[in-house]
Amino acid sequence: MNSHSFTFGEHRLTALPSGALWWAARRLLCVSDLHLCKSDRVARRSGQMLPPYETQETLSKLGQDIALTDPATVLCLGDSFDDLMAADSLGAADTGMLTSLQAGRRWLWLEGNHDPGPLAFGGTHLAVHGDGDLTFRHIASATAREISGHYHPKHAIPGAGGARPCFLTDGNRLILPAYGAYTGGLRATDPVLAGLFTGQTVAILTGHRAICVPLGGGVRATPVRRRIGIR
Template sequence: MNSADLILSGETLTACPSGALFWPRERMLVVSDLHLGKSERIARRGGGLLPPYDTLETLTRLQSDIQALRPETVLCLGDSFDDVAAAEALDDSHRDTVQRLQAGRRWLWVEGNHDPGPIDLGGTHLAEFRAGALVFRHIATPGETSGEVSGHYHPKACLRAVRRPCFLTDDQKLIMPAYGAYTGGLAWTTPVLRSLLADRATAFLTGRKVLAVPVPRTA
């Protein structure tokens, strides 16, 4: 699968090429910032018309990860939908896909700033989730230094003029890349990201093969 293992607060986690995170001991798959329905939300608010295939592409990738890893739990780490109306407007075929993926496993929705409340789509809705030494929340808490997994910032690394979504970690905190097909992101050296991590941090770049590289302090 061309993935890479990392250690966070003593737990071994696997960074997947897709941008998903797998916790083997808990049989848990974590994905952040799916932003399902983004093209619909942009059109609804009078923005440009994007090809309406982002939700299909994101769910297809998620289905592939679930088929490959067979998780017992799937945790969606906030901003699973681009807004609450996008969740309500989800196409029936996409709703059916989500419900098929939920069947036979625990499904957790952690709330994000784009989807700050329950949606009518099965699963359990939480403000955050704790398991063992780890805590999962949408936005990193400044000053918390041990075992936090978060999303929200959509970090991207730039190497040789190529930008790739990436995981950022200092072995105590982990910030996940956006999983959704239509998502921008912040440069890995953006002050808000570097302020959340220790001076010595590592990026795990997604793509065909996960690549670990040190995070520079400045751009």
């Protein structure tokens, strides 16, 4: 599998090509910004009809990552549903799929700006989750060794096609890409994101394989390939 492992503090983490983060030492799979039922929310608020397949696609991808890693814990970093009403609009098939993914493992829902209230699904609901010296939350703060989401970062390698969702990290802060099928993105070099990092920042692009490239300096980056086993 074409994943990319990197050191974050004292920990070894793996960015999966799907946009999920794997922490093997804790058997923890982390995803951010699923935005389930976005098509329903868009239809309710604007009347625009989008193909209602994003929830199934996102849950299927999550199921593949769970089958690959067999996590003891799944941590959702917020904005798991597109708004407070979205969970109620989940169809029977998608509800069954989500319930089956939760079975037999610890499931943590972190609060996001789209879904600040409790959800009608099992699991533990938290604003912030701490594990050792790592802190997980939806929106980045000034905390060291912090893992967050929210910004949906994307980056493109010149001459290599369009922008892909990406992880961003400087070794002190890590921002995950949006995992959901219907999600836009913010350029990795946008001042809003650049202002969150103090050290040398790298982007780990998702897609068929995870590709790590340094940011900044106006120098065209050379892709770094790394094939590793998950278990």
